Amino acid sequence: MNTLAHSLDFWSGMALLAAENLPAQILVWMLVLVAAGLLLASSVRTWVVGIAALVLAAIIVGVGLQISSLLVVGTILGVVGLICVLPPSRADLRIVGALFFAAALGVYAYAVGTNNVSAVTHDVISWVVFAILALTTVGSAVAMVSSRNAVYSAIWFALTLLGTGGLFLYQGAQFLGVATVVVYAGAIVVTFLFVIMLAQPGGHAAYDRISWGWFAKPAAGLAAAMLMGAVLYALDGIGHGGVREQVVAAIDDLAVSDEPLPLTSSQVVKATLTGPEARRSVELQLNSTASEVNFSAEEKTRLADAIAKRLPETDSPLKVSFSPALAAPHDVLADSHMAHLGGYLFSRHLIAVEIAGTLLLVALVGAVAMLSPSTAAGRREGDARV
Amino acid sequence: VSEITLLLNYLLIGGLLFTIGLVGFLVRRNMIVMFLCAEMMLQGVALSLIAWGRYHQDWGGQMLVVFIITVAACEAGIAMALVLLLAQKSGKLDIAFWQDLRDPGQAKFVDREVPEEMATDRVWPTLTKSGLEPTHNLEEETHRSRV
Numbered sequence: 062m063n064t065l066a067h068s069l070d071f072w073s074g075m076a077l078l079a080a081e082n083l084p085a086q087i088l089v090w091m092l093v094l095v096a097a098g099l100l101l102a103s104s105v106r107t108w109v110v111g112i113a114a115l116v117l118a119a120i121i122v123g124v125g126l127q128i129s130s131l132l133v134v135g136t137i138l139g140v141v142g143l144i145c146v147l148p149p150s151r152a153d154l155r156i157v158g159a160l161f162f163a164a165a166l167g168v169y170a171y172a173v174g175t176n177n178v179s180a181v182t183h184d185v186i187s188w189v190v191f192a193i194l195a196l197t198t199v200g201s202a203v204a205m206v207s208s209r210n211a212v213y214s215a216i217w218f219a220l221t222l223l224g225t226g227g228l229f230l231y232q233g234a235q236f237l238g239v240a241t242v243v244v245y246a247g248a249i250v251v252t253f254l255f256v257i258m259l260a261q262p263g264g265h266a267a268y269d270r271i272s273w274g275w276f277a278k279p280a281a282g283l284a285a286a287m288l289m290g291a292v293l294y295a296l297d298g299i300g301h302g303g304v305r306e307q308v309v310a311a312i313d314d315l316a317v318s319d320e321p322l323p324l325t326s327s328q329v330v331k332a333t334l335t336g337p338e339a340r341r342s343v344e345l346q347l348n349s350t351a352s353e354v355n356f357s358a359e360e361k362t363r364l365a366d367a368i369a370k371r372l373p374e375t376d377s378p379l380k381v382s383f384s385p386a387l388a389a390p391h392d393v394l395a396d397s398h399m400a401h402l403g404g405y406l407f408s409r410h411l412i413a414v415e416i417a418g419t420l421l422l423v424a425l426v427g428a429v430a431m432l433s434p435s436t437a438a439g440r441r442e443g444d445a446r447v
Numbered sequence: 448v449s450e451i452t453l454l455l456n457y458l459l460i461g462g463l464l465f466t467i468g469l470v471g472f473l474v475r476r477n478m479i480v481m482f483l484c485a486e487m488m489l490q491g492v493a494l495s496l497i498a499w500g501r502y503h504q505d506w507g508g509q510m511l512v513v514f515i516i517t518v519a520a521c522e523a524g525i526a527m528a529l530v531l532l533l534a535q536k537s538g539k540l541d542i543a544f545w546q547d548l549r550d551p552g553q554a555k556f557v558d559r560e561v562p563e564e565m566a567t568d569r570v571w572p573t574l575t576k577s578g579l580e581p582t583h584n585l586e587e588e589t590h591r592s593r594v
Contacts, residue, residue, distance in 0.1 A: 206471035260534035268541035281473035292462035424521035428528040
């Protein structure tokens with residue numbers, strides 16, 4: 062129920078943000094411009110105009126919605142680079158595209174890094190680790206999409222998976238990090254390679270060097286730009302618009318402030334928010350054991366008032382309530398990671414696990430049945446009769 | 448790194464992976480590469496799920512990813528069987544070969560120009576050489592005790 066409430070709250074929050082801020086006329090103008098650009102492109106029969114329309118649209122979206130402009134620039138550069146390196150392209154164009162893409166990644170890294178890096182050493186180190194993992198993942202993803210040989214595509218995909226596994230580990234998802242490498246990179250990619258070598262023994266083929274005419278690349282690039290624009294817009298909302306972030310900032314202030322507080326600041330060791338984040342009521346949970354901090358009802362009220370007072374004005378007053386000051390029940394960063402994960406998996410999702418196992422069996426039987434010689438022969442006879 | 452920036456970074460990377468996979472799926476014509484692109488979109492979603500799970504301190508995100516991996520394995524098995532069948536019929540992995548399945552009245556897609564093959568396209572991945580090559584003894588290698 063918790064998870065469902067979280068997701069429902071996320072989407073309703075997104076919808077609220079969109080309804081409050083989204084200037085509809087900008088979207089309409091952008092669509093008109095893109096349509097004009099694509100019409101022009103169809104008469105000139107070149108994708109340059111398509112890219113121009115796309116860039117224009119992205120700039121308008123970026124400026125109009127005033128989302129963080131560096132990321133928009135990065136997205137535009139990246140989409141242009143992606144269009145340049147995708148299959149029907151000459152060698153020199155691929156180099157240009159790679160440069161574009163490197164520039165895009167640089168801009169992204171700068172834009173994200175300015176948020177991340179503080180003067181603290183371990184912050185810098187963790188940021189560098191994250192940057193390396195992210196660069197590996199995204200860079201090899203681009204290489205996979207643009208590679209003109211399917212074998213290299215599969216190998217680049219394996220590298221992407223290694224990067225993703227590292228990113229999982231970085232988030233503390235140890236089991237999934239290992240499982241991704243073992244199952245995906247170890248089994249699935251090898252199956253892909255096997256099928257490629259079986260079905261395409263020459264290794265290189267004409268259809269790996271072309272696409273669906275001139276239209277596919279600008280259209281796909283446009284879709285990519287719009288999708289990334291939507292993602293960036295949503296991220297902007299999550300990063301700055303949420304009541305939750307205001308509360309977190311207020312609590313951080315509270316914890317480090319020198320002003321006289323209703324409680325001594327040493328008692329507020331570290332405050333984190335959990336639970337359903339309703340937009341008008343905030344649940345505050347203190348991440349410390351009950352014996353260390355024992356708030357009385359009166360103290361709770363005073364602390365809640367202090368937090369509410371430091372929040373910006375909202376339409377209705379925020380209600381701050383306290384859950385029992387115990388460790389979080391679902392601590393995904395717990396030391397006994399596997400035990401927690403297994404406990405959760407085999408208690409709450411037991412039926413789903415059984416169904417997934419059955420699905421694996423069914424898929425196995427289905428794959429064998431599709432390719433077994435007897436059914437294949439039957440199919441050929443059927444073809445002959447028809 | 449605070450929890451919110453961690454979440455934002457991961458959503459960004461997840462979105463990038465999803466988008467690149469989408470573009471690849473729309474542009475590429477090799478059936479296997481298209482399928483790899485679909486898998487990459489799944490990876491993007493998995494990253495986002497993990498990030499949300501960490502942010503909310505909830506196991507639900509990791510749980511969904513466990514099931515994503517399971518279903519992706521099933522999907523890969525079935526899809527590879529199908530691709531092999533299709534490749535046996537057509538002799539190639541080109542999805543455009545199957546455009547006879549299109550709606551009636553749709554124009555047939557014809558390739559206008561195919562860029563010529565470059566020497567770099569023919570290069571296969573190779574393993575780097577390692578170890579020392581032993582000295583060969585021709586007599587020993589060609590010797591048969593009886594013919």
